[in-house]
Structure formats: C-alpha cells, structure tokens
Amino acid sequence: MSETQLIFQLSHPGRSATSQAPKALSDDKLSAIPAHLRRKQKPALPEVSEMQVVRHYTNLSSKNFAIDKQFYPLGSCTMKYNPRGANRAAMLPGFLNRHPLAPESHSQGFLSCMFELQNFLKEVTGMKGVSLAPMAGAQGEFAGVAMIRAYHEARGDEARTEILIPEAAHGTNPATAVMCGYKVREVPVGKDGDVDLEALKEACGPQTAGLMMTNPSTCGVFERQIEAISKAVHEAGGLLYYDGANLNAILGKVRPGDMGFDVIHMNLHKTFATPHGGGGPGAGPVGVSERLLPYLPTPMAGQRDDGSYHWVDSDTLDTSIGHLSAFMGNAGVLLRAYFYARSLGREGMIRVGEFSTLAANYLLKRLEAVGCTAAYPDRRASHEFILTFAKEAKELGVTAMDIAKRLLDYNQHAPTTYFPLLVPECFLIEPTETESKEALDEFVDAMAAILEEARSEPDMVKEAPFTQPVRRLDDVKAARELDLTWTD
Amino acid sequence: MPYIPHTPDDVRAMLDAIGADSIEDLFDEIPAHLKAAGKLDALPEGLSEMDVTRLMNERAAMDAGAVSFIGAGAYQHHIPAAVWEIATRGEFYTAYTPYQAEASQGTLQVIYEFQTLMTRLTAMDVSNASVYDGASGLAEAVLMSLRANRKSKSRKVLVPAALNPRYTSATQAIVENQDVALETVPFCQEKGQTLVDSLKPHEGEDFAALVISQPNYFGSLEEVDALTDWAHANGMLVIAVVNPTAMALITPPGEWGAEGADIVVGEGQPLGVPLSSGGPYFGFMCCKQKYVRQMPGRIIGRTVDMEGKQGFTLTLQAREQHIRRSKATSNICTNQGLAMTAATIYTSLLGPDGLTNVAAHSHANTQALADKLTAIDGVERAFVAPTFHEVVLTLPKPADQVLVALAEKDVLGGVSLANDYGMANAILVNATEVHSEQDLQLFEQALKEVLA
Ligand SMILES: Cc1ncc(COP(=O)(O)O)c(C=O)c1O
Numbered sequence: 001m002s003e004t005q006l007i008f009q010l011s012h013p014g015r016s017a018t019s020q021a022p023k024a025l026s027d028d029k030l031s032a033i034p035a036h037l038r039r040k041q042k043p044a045l046p047e048v049s050e051m052q053v054v055r056h057y058t059n060l061s062s063k064n065f066a067i068d069k070q071f072y073p074l075g076s077c078t079m080k081y082n083p084r085g086a087n088r089a090a091m092l093p094g095f096l097n098r099h100p101l102a103p104e105s106h107s108q109g110f111l112s113c114m115f116e117l118q119n120f121l122k123e124v125t126g127m128k129g130v131s132l133a134p135m136a137g138a139q140g141e142f143a144g145v146a147m148i149r150a151y152h153e154a155r156g157d158e159a160r161t162e163i164l165i166p167e168a169a170h171g172t173n174p175a176t177a178v179m180c181g182y183k184v185r186e187v188p189v190g191k192d193g194d195v196d197l198e199a200l201k202e203a204c205g206p207q208t209a210g211l212m213m214t215n216p217s218t219c220g221v222f223e224r225q226i227e228a229i230s231k232a233v234h235e236a237g238g239l240l241y242y243d244g245a246n247l248n249a250i251l252g253k254v255r256p257g258d259m260g261f262d263v264i265h266m267n268l269h270k271t272f273a274t275p276h277g278g279g280g281p282g283a284g285p286v287g288v289s290e291r292l293l294p295y296l297p298t299p300m301a302g303q304r305d306d307g308s309y310h311w312v313d314s315d316t317l318d319t320s321i322g323h324l325s326a327f328m329g330n331a332g333v334l335l336r337a338y339f340y341a342r343s344l345g346r347e348g349m350i351r352v353g354e355f356s357t358l359a360a361n362y363l364l365k366r367l368e369a370v371g372c373t374a375a376y377p378d379r380r381a382s383h384e385f386i387l388t389f390a391k392e393a394k395e396l397g398v399t400a401m402d403i404a405k406r407l408l409d410y411n412q413h414a415p416t417t418y419f420p421l422l423v424p425e426c427f428l429i430e431p432t433e434t435e436s437k438e439a440l441d442e443f444v445d446a447m448a449a450i451l452e453e454a455r456s457e458p459d460m461v462k463e464a465p466f467t468q469p470v471r472r473l474d475d476v477k478a479a480r481e482l483d484l485t486w487t488d
Numbered sequence: 489m490p491y492i493p494h495t496p497d498d499v500r501a502m503l504d505a506i507g508a509d510s511i512e513d514l515f516d517e518i519p520a521h522l523k524a525a526g527k528l529d530a531l532p533e534g535l536s537e538m539d540v541t542r543l544m545n546e547r548a549a550m551d552a553g554a555v556s557f558i559g560a561g562a563y564q565h566h567i568p569a570a571v572w573e574i575a576t577r578g579e580f581y582t583a584y585t586p587y588q589a590e591a592s593q594g595t596l597q598v599i600y601e602f603q604t605l606m607t608r609l610t611a612m613d614v615s616n617a618s619v620y621d622g623a624s625g626l627a628e629a630v631l632m633s634l635r636a637n638r639k640s641k642s643r644k645v646l647v648p649a650a651l652n653p654r655y656t657s658a659t660q661a662i663v664e665n666q667d668v669a670l671e672t673v674p675f676c677q678e679k680g681q682t683l684v685d686s687l688k689p690h691e692g693e694d695f696a697a698l699v700i701s702q703p704n705y706f707g708s709l710e711e712v713d714a715l716t717d718w719a720h721a722n723g724m725l726v727i728a729v730v731n732p733t734a735m736a737l738i739t740p741p742g743e744w745g746a747e748g749a750d751i752v753v754g755e756g757q758p759l760g761v762p763l764s765s766g767g768p769y770f771g772f773m774c775c776k777q778k779y780v781r782q783m784p785g786r787i788i789g790r791t792v793d794m795e796g797k798q799g800f801t802l803t804l805q806a807r808e809q810h811i812r813r814s815k816a817t818s819n820i821c822t823n824q825g826l827a828m829t830a831a832t833i834y835t836s837l838l839g840p841d842g843l844t845n846v847a848a849h850s851h852a853n854t855q856a857l858a859d860k861l862t863a864i865d866g867v868e869r870a871f872v873a874p875t876f877h878e879v880v881l882t883l884p885k886p887a888d889q890v891l892v893a894l895a896e897k898d899v900l901g902g903v904s905l906a907n908d909y910g911m912a913n914a915i916l917v918n919a920t921e922v923h924s925e926q927d928l929q930l931f932e933q934a935l936k937e938v939l940a
Contacts, residue, residue: 007601007836020568021842022849022921029852030737032874037709039739042840043608053836054570057829061579063594064586068578074587081491082582085537090764091572094548099558100766101903102551103895109550110765123530135620135767136822138809146665175809175819179631181665184814222517253515255524269822273491278583278595279617279786279825281768297661314657315907322661326561326623326654326755327766339544345534348490354511355492361514362502380517408591416587419810436493437502463794468590470799478791478803482780484614485604486790 004063007046007056008486017050044488063469064278065413071439073363075384075416075428076170076218078248078270080356086273086339090332100327104310110331111309115301117338118285124349125247125264126257127287131296133329137245140265140284141176141212146321147263147288147295148210148239149180154294154319157237160209164233166195168219168420173212173243182209189422193219193376197228204236214243215259216250216382218420219375220360220428230260239263239292247271248432249357249383252350262289271352272337283333294319299328355433356383363431363440370448375423384430386423393425398454398461400425405472406453406464410446490534555927556900557857559878559918560705561622561652562766563733563758565846566922567830568837571760575830585786585822589801595825596800599788602832609735609835610728610752611742612774616785618828619820622729622755623655625771626699627662628784628818629727629753632775633697634668635817636750636782637725642694643668646719648682650675650704651729653908671695680708680871680880684718697725700749702741703734706916707854707878708871716745725750732772733758733850734876736843751775760834761827770824770831781807784818849921850877853928857919860932864939870914878918880905884939887915893938899931 030038048056065072072079089095098110118130134140145163152160163177167186174184185203188196195213211233215223223229233240242256242264248271256264268274269282276282288296298320302312311328314320344352360381367387368374375386389400404414404427416428431440454461465471494502499511508514515523535543556564575581579594586592586599599617606615619625630645647656647670660670671690676683682704698719703709712728719726728741728749741749757769775783781804789803809816838846854877861867866884883890887904894901902917919928 004597006597006604008604016839016841017568017837018842020566020837021845024841024845025848025852029855030848032855033709033737033851033876034874037712037739037874039735039737040743042844043611043736043740045605045608045838045840045843046836047839047841048836050568050570050837053833054574056836057574057598057833058577060594060597061574061577063592063597064579064583065588065591066579067582072584074584077584079582079584083491083537085541087576087581089541089544089548092545092548094550094552095544096762096764097556097564098551098765099556099564099763099900100562101558101560102554102556102900103891105892105895106551106554106900107765109547113544113547120531123528126524126527135624135824136820138819138821139620139624142662142819146661149665171809171811171813171816172819172821174814175812175816178814178816179662179665179819181667222515224517224519227519227522250518252528253524254518254522255527258522258524258527275581275826276584276822277824277826278580278592278598278829279585280822281620281770281824281826282822323654323658324624324661325621325658325767326652327621330767331765332762332768335544339540342532342535342540342543343490343537346528346531348534349528349531351489351492354514355489355494357514358494358499358502358506358511361506361508365506380514404588405590408588413591414588434491434493437498465590469593470590470797471793471795473589473793473799473801474791475801475803478789478801481791482803483790484600484780484787484803485607486600 004059006486008488010048010052010056011046013047015047015049070411070413071435071443072413073415073429073431075430076245078430078432080273080432081434082273082275083340086336089339090335095335108309111301113335113338115303115309117334117341118301120341121266121285121287124251125287126255127264128290129293129296130285130287131300132285132334133297133324134265134284134286135325135330136280136282137265137267137284138172138176139324140286141172142179143286143297143321143324144241144263144265145176145180147292150295150321151292152209159206162207163209164203164211166213168217168422170218193217193221193379194223194225195229197225200229201232204232208236208238210239210241212241212243214246216246220382220385221376221379222382226259245270248352251352253353263292268333268337273340274333274336281330281333283330283337295321297321297324352433359431359433359435359440360384366444367447370444371451372447375426384428387427388423389425392454396454396458398458400427402462403450406450406461407446408465409467412443412446554898554900555930557902557917557919557931558900560903560916561654561755562763563918564763564920564922565758567760567762570837571830571833574833575826580829581826593800596788598829598832600790600800602828603788605832605835606772606774609732610774611740612752613777614780615772615774616783616787618823619771619773619785620824621767621769621771622753623658624662625753625773626655626729627659629751630659630663630668632751632782633725633727636779637696639723640694640696642696644671644695646671646673646690646695646698648673648675648699648701650682650706651699651701652705679873680706681710681873684714687718691722695724697727699727699729701729702738703731703876706871706880707875708873709876712744716749720747728752730754731758732756733847736847750779756831759831761830768824768827770827782817785820785823846921853919853923854879857917857928860928861935864936877920878916880914880916883913883915886912890938894934897934899934901931
C-alpha cells in the first residue's frame with residue numbers, strides 16, 4: 001500500500017468544500033468584537049474539496065484492522081461484535097439533537113432509557129445503585145475510589161492512606177489510586193494466578209482504604225479465594241473495589257455484588273458491545289453497595305411516583321462525589337449499551353458469560369495442542385487466558401512481540417502482549433462469544449504456522465510484518481526526535 | 489442466539505476438544521453458592537433489532553421537536569454528512585486503541601493530523617489525542633500545571649467565577665482528592681469579565697496557575713493579554729479554556745500576552761460532534777513544547793519504519809499508566825477517539841474560511857437575537873463586555889419560570905443563572921449558524937407572549 005499524504009499536503013489556497021459552511025459575512029457584522037481580540041492570521045487549516053476529504057479519510061480507514069474486518073482477540077478489551085442496530089438507534093435525531101441541558105419536559109425519552117439502563121446494570125451486577133456518569137473504565141475507577149475515600153472521610157476514619165492492588169492489575173488501577181490521593185501497595189500473585197492470600201492478610205491493616213481487583217483476574221482465571229479476600233479486607237475496615245473490565249466472563253453467572261464487592265465499574269465498551277472507536281469513547285458506569293449509595297457521582301436518572309423521569313443531581317444528593325464531566329457522561333455510548341441490553345434480554349446476558357468462556361477454553365486447548373504454552377495450565381480459562389513464549393524467546397530468539405507482528409501477516413489482530421507484566425513474553429487472548437468456531441480455528445492454524453516458522457526461519461519472523469502499510473516502526477526515533485505536528 | 493454464531497454441533501465439538509461435558513462445567517472453579525442462577529429475573533426478555541429500534545424510535549421522538557437556544561458549553565452546528573458517514577465506517581468505529589501500530593496506521597495518522605489541526609487552531613506547539621471532555625480536561629490541566637510549574641510549590645490554582653460552573657465543579661471533584669485547591673476570582677458585575685484588578689489581591693502569592701476562559705461562561709470576551717501577562721509576572725502558568733469555533737475569529741491562546749498561554753484545553757464538541765445529551769464529546773489539550781512530558785493522554789509521533797518509510801506511532805508512553813502505573817501523569821486510558829476522528833474530518837472539510845464563516849455567523853446571529861430580545865420591554869443585556877456567540881439577558885420575571893413557559897411553546901430559551909450565580913432573572917442564550925431568521929423570530933414572539 002502506498003504512503004498516504006497528509007491532509008495538509010492536499011491543501012491548495014482558495015479551495016474549499018463550499019457547501020459545508022455559510023457564506024462569508026462582511027466585516028461590519030463583526031464590529032462588536034474589538035480589533036485587539038481578533039485573530040490576525042487565519043488558522044492554517046487544510047484547504048481541500050469535499051471529495052478530497054472523503055477520499056483521504058476513507059483511504060486512511062482502510063489502513064486499520066477492526067472487528068468488522070478481522071478477528072481481534074485483544075485480552076482484557078473484549079473486542080466483540082458491535083451491533084450496527086445500536087449505532088443507528090443512538091443516532092436517531094431525537095437523541096442526537098437533544099441538548100444536555102434540555103429541560104426534563106423535553107427529555108423523557110432519553111431519561112427513560114437511562115433509568116432502565118441503570119436498573120439493568122444493577123440487576124446483572126447485584127449492586128444497589130448505579131451511576132452512568134463515568135466516561136470510561138479509568139474514570140469509573142476514579143469515581144469508585146473517590147467514593148471509598150468519601151466513605152472513610154464521612155466516618156472520620158482519616159488513617160486510611162493505602163490502596164492494595166494485586167501486582168497483575170491493569171495500570172489504570174494504581175494510577176487511579178494515586179489520582180485519588182492514595183498510596184499504592186502491591187500484593188503478590190501466586191503461581192496459580194490467584195492472589196497470595198497470606199501476603200494480602202499481612203498487608204491489610206488500619207491504613208487500608210480498600211483493595212482494587214479484577215475477577216476473573218488479569219491472569220485470565222477466576223479468583224477462587226474471593227470470599228476470603230473479601231473477609232480479610234473488610235475485617236481490616238477496607239472496602240472492596242471490582243474492576244469490571246472482565247465482567248464479560250461472568251455476565252449472568254456470578255455477580256460482583258454477591259461476591260462481596262462494595263463498588264464496581266463496568267466497561268460498556270467491552271461487556272456491552274459498544275464500539276471502541278480507535279481509542280474511545282467508552283463508558284464506565286459505577287455500581288455500589290448500600291453503604292456507598294450516598295456518594296454516587298451525579299447526575300443520575302430518577303423516577304417519580306407518577307412515572308415521569310427526572311435528574312438526581314448534587315443539589316439533592318449533596319454527599320455525592322460530584323460531577324466528573326460537564327454534563328451527564330457519554331450518553332451516546334450509553335444508548336448503544338441500552339440497545340444491546342434490550343436486544344439480549346435476560347437469556348442473552350447469561351449466554352454472554354457462557355459462550356465467551358466456552359470460546360476461550362476451546363481456543364486454549366487447541367493452542368496447547370499445537371505447541372503453545374499456557375501460563376496457568378492447571379486452571380480453567382475464564383473468557384481469556386495467557387500464553388507464554390518465554391521458551392521460544394530463550395531458545396529461538398523469537399519473542400511474543402515477534403509472534404504478534406507475524407500474526408498481522410496472517411490477517412489476525414495480535415492479542416494483548418506483555419500484559420500482565422508478571423508473566424514473561426505473554427499473550428493475553430480473549431476471543432469473545434461472537435467469533436465462530438471457524439474463526440477460532442483459523443487463528444489456531446495461524447499460530448501453528450508461526451511456531452513452525454519460528455523454528456525454521458526465526459529471522460524472518462523477527463522482521464514481520466511484511467503485508468501491512470508499514471514495516472516495524474522506529475519507536476526510539478519517534479521518542480528522541482519528537483515530531484508531533486506537521487510542518488508545511 | 490443474538491450475536492452468538494455457535495450451532496449445537498459447534499458447541500458439542502468445542503466441549504469435546506476441551507474435554508468438558510457441559511458449558512456449566514467450565515464454571516467449576518466458581519464456588520457454587522456464589523452463582524447467580526435465577527437472579528436476573530427482573531431483566532426483560534430479549535427483543536429483535538426491529539423491536540428495539542421501534543422502542544427507541546418512540547423514545548427519541550419524545551425529545552424531538554423544540555427549537556433550542558441553549559449553549560452553556562455545548563453548541564449546535566451544521567455537521568457535514570460526510571463526517572459521521574466516515575467516522576462510523578467499521579474500520580474506524582470498531583478498531584481498538586492503536587497499540588499495534590502497523591495495523592493501525594489509519595487511526596494513527598488521523599490523530600497526528602488532529603494534533604496538527606489543534607495546534608494550528610490554538611497556536612500552540614503540541615496537542616494530545618484527546619481527553620474525555622472539556623471539563624475533565626481542565627482538571628487534567630490543573631494537575632498538569634502543578635507538575636509543570638517548577639517555580640511554584642503551591643497546590644492552588646486561580647479559577648475565574650466567570651468560568652463555566654460545570655467545569656469548576658467537575659475540576660473540583662477531580663482534583664480535591666489530591667489536596668489541590670481552586671481559589672475563585674470574582675467577575676466584574678457590570679462588564680461580565682474577569683478584571684486584572686480582581687487579581688491584584690493575589691499579587692506575590694504562590695499559585696501554580698491562572699485559568700482564563702475565552703470566551704467566558706457569559707459569552708464575554710476576556711482581556712486575555714493583560715490577564716496572561718499578570719499571571720506570568722506572578723510566576724503562574726496560564727491555562728486557557730477556549731471554544732474551538734471561536735478560534736477562527738479570536739486571538740488564539742498561543743498569542744496571548746507576551747508569552748502566550750502554557751496549557752490550552754477546551755470542549756471539542758463544536759467541531760462536528762452532535763449534542764447527543766452531553767457525550768461522547770472530546771476534550772482537547774495543547775501545551776508549549778517544553779511541557780509535553782507533563783501532558784496526560786496519548787500522543788502520536790511521526791517516524792519511519794525499518795525501510796525508511798513514513799509511519800505513525802504512539803510515543804512518549806513513559807507518561808502513561810500502562811508503563812508508569814502509579815507514577816503516570818494521569819489514569820486516562822481509553823479516550824474519545826471516534827469524536828476526535830469526526831472533528832478531524834469536520835475541521836478539514838470546513839477549512840480556514842468555512843470555520844471562520846461558521847464563527848462569524850454564530851456571532852452575528854447571537855447579536856441579532858440579543859437585539860431582537862432586548863427590544864422587548866424589560867429585557868436587557870446583563871453585561872457590557874463584547875461577546876462571541878452567547879449573551880446573558882436579564883428578564884422582568886424569574887428566569888426559571890420564563891424558561892418553563894417557553895419550553896411549553898417548544899422554545900428552549902437558554903439556561904438560567906439563578907442557581908449558579910444567584911442571578912434570579914438572568915438567562916444565558918446562544919445562537920449559531922443553524923438558527924434561521926425564522927427561528928430568531930420564533931424566540932422573540934414566544935418571549936413576548938410569556939412576558940406579556
Ligand atoms: C483490567 C482493566 N482495567 C481498566 C481498564 C481501563 O478502562 P478504560 O480504558 O475504559 O479506561 C482496562 C482497559 O483497558 C482494563 O483492561
């Protein structure tokens with residue numbers, strides 16, 4: 001594929017997509033703006049025709065892998081099919097044109113969807129209250145830990161300065177704890193992928209504000225000691241935070257609320273099939289147990305006795321941790337999740353956990369059979385699992401990164417690599433419930449072929465990919481000779 | 489089974505390969521008494537696409553039909569059809585964050601172009617790939633200013649009262665956890681501007697930064713040069729909060745005062761993103777080159793591949809949570825990529841003249857609207873400062889009552905300033921290029937009737 005020029009290189013002075021903007025106004029219409037506040041030079045935006053723009057970005061889009069094109073088994077990211085119907089429904093004019101500050105009289109349709117979505121999420125997670133406000137998983141984590149802090153502060157319990165986090169945790173967990181003003185203490189994970197319970201018990205104390213964990217964990221296994229962990233943290237006076245990135249594995253099967261979690265976030269851009277958009281947007285609603293209800297972020301949707309809907313805001317819930325954005329969250333994402341929840345219904349929710357787990361366990365067994373090494377061979381996979389290529393790296397010099405890049409040549413998106421950090425040379429693989437058996441089998445065939453290549457022509461694998469718009473990129477140069485904007 | 493492809497034969501074959509008798513067996517590591525069986529009963533039955541669509545059509549239709557003059561941080565603009573037709577192509581819509589650079593050159597180049605567009609609009613050096621929205625972006629900017637301002641030991645930032653109160657409250661909610669305090673600078677009651685005089689009490693005090701909003705919440709244009717120079721003279725960084733449409737007409741923050749603003753954030757929604765009840769929008773964030781290592785969020789760099797060919801990749805990742813964990817500049821991971829993609833397409837389509845015309849028409853329409861409404865008895869402009877595309881009007885009756893009465897006529901007449909500013913009779917109104925002369929007359933007529 002040829003190099004695509006930048007939009008700026010297509011620019012010609014005086015060209016424009018004239019039908020997209022109103023006509024120029026005479027300067028006297030702008031006389032109310034004092035001259036010294038006026039921009040002196042027009043911004044150097046591209047001057048291009050409408051078709052040039054359409055062609056340019058359409059061509060750029062073709063340089064992406066995407067779920068709509070490829071198997072995309074990124075562990076921890078739940079790259080499942082994003083129903084097109086959800087997109088169309090969220091883009092209905094009544095939803096698209098509704099101003100976030102429109103009065104309740106003109107918001108009943110939208111509010112009803114949000115109110116119902118809150119209730120669905122409560123039901124599937126077993127929590128007592130849900131706020132849809134957080135804009136992504138990490139903001140949900142922030143809301144959750146800020147609520148933990150508000151809870152301790154309301155009780156005058158000021159000595160709690162630490163959040164416990166298993167070492168396998170996602171990077172957003174420790175980063176969030178720090179954003180909420182806490183110190184982070186890492187808890188080791190045992191050889192079987194479960195948390196080291198003794199170490200955890202030792203780490204718990206009067207300084208413990210809470211524990212953040214994912215279950216199934218980022219090791220791709222269900223944390224079997226969850227009840228003992230919950231007991232240890234609660235007895236120390238801490239609260240239990242559930243990172244819901246892996247909710248897909250247990251949707252309809254086990255509920256975080258029943259496992260003893262006090263606060264959770266969900267990633268609707270994972271579990272509820274909203275698209276990831278090449279980096280976002282997401283939505284990271286939070287759910288809480290009884291004792292954290294007063295602190296939920298606002299606004300939320302409420303219902304009056306007469307059936308009408310209203311906003312619950314910080315003026316009525318003055319213990320709330322407040323607003324996390326200017327308005328109510330990523331509404332358009334929430335509408336897509338609402339569509340998904342309505343189309344799955346009760347039975348469909350249960351099937352998500354079942355079939356994502358079936359797919360992962362099948363894929364794991366088949367990959368083991370073609371010579372891949374499981375990181376936790378004695379454990380059931382949850383909806384995802386870890387392979388390690390430590391042996392290949394040592395014996396053949398072919399790393400997880402090399403294999404990941406070679407997969408692209410087989411038209412398979414690479415799994416998550418080098419996460420969690422505690423398993424060397426690892427892949428975290430999450431096939432999701434929406435991939436057919438044939439798609440899984442093709443991935444197995446690709447992996448088998450690459451393992452063979454790693455033995456027969458390791459130098460070739462180390463130079464992959466060969467079929468993409470670019471070969472491997474010079475990341476060192478990118479960081480050393482920063483080029484972050486185009487200069488004409 | 490919605491979205492699940494497996495036939496009974498597939499399931500059998502897969503279970504055989506696993507060596508399990510049933511799907512339920514795969515959950516045998518979960519303590520039996522924790523299982524959720526029967527606990528989802530309150531969920532409704534699943535519906536077909538046709539049925540959910542019908543239901544959501546009905547809901548959406550309930551909220552449609554009014555003419556709106558609400559701005560207050562989210563603005564109606566014409567969005568070219570091409571913007572979302574391209575942004576929702578599966579290749580953009582269903583891709584993940586571009587971790588595998590070779591298979592994500594489309595998204596990566598879009599971000600690089602976006603970074604360039606934003607720096608050109610704001611006259612700044614560098615931009616990131618977006619944060620959640622303008623308000624949370626300000627919180628990030630405040631935290632960033634504490635890291636970037638090496639001369640200051642303060643954990644305090646000066647924030648104008650004339651800043652969008654939703655930005656102040658979200659920023660407060662986010663930064664207070666790290667013991668960062670926001671101190672309010674009052675605005676001039678006559679002008680509706682933040683005056684250097686009101687900063688004087690803080691002369692010589694240690695603050696990490698001064699926030700300047702252009703325009704401010706009231707739509708007023710601030711005297712940004714004087715404010716910027718005052719902040720710099722007092723050892724503070726300047727955090728600019730700007731409207732991107734206004735940038736086509738108004739001095740960009742990179743050119744404020746002698747040295748320009750240090751960090752710029754804002755709500756990107758006006759650049760091709762629909763109102764959509766408040767999101768997804770995107771926050772943009774730019775800064776001076778020397779602060780780039782303190783910036784949160786993803787940043788894309790241009791580099792070459794092993795054959796010397798141009799390519800794009802995530803760079804300076806040592807700022808981010810997946811590398812630095814508890815020492816990262818922020819916890820942000822997923823951002824607002826698709827809205828950023830739409831904004832890139834929008835800005836390219838409009839170009840310098842198109843965006844200038846949109847800004848000019850928005851300004852002129854708002855002036856025309858204010859002229860019409862202030863011709864009504866008892867309706868006046870609250871402030872004398874020049875405005876961009878929003879104005880505060882005082883009414884002869886309580887704003888909250890008037891807005892309800894207008895809404896009954898399907899005119900959404902702006903937002904009340906009663907709660908946020910104790911200005912019981914004041915409303916903030918906005919018009920843009922989408923409002924026709926007829927729309928303006930409709931508002932005028934409705935307000936006349938309501939006030940009669
Ligand atoms: C385990 C885990 N936690 C948290 C997150 C953060 O979610 P988000 O990217 O939506 O902020 C992710 C997603 O990448 C994740 O995989």
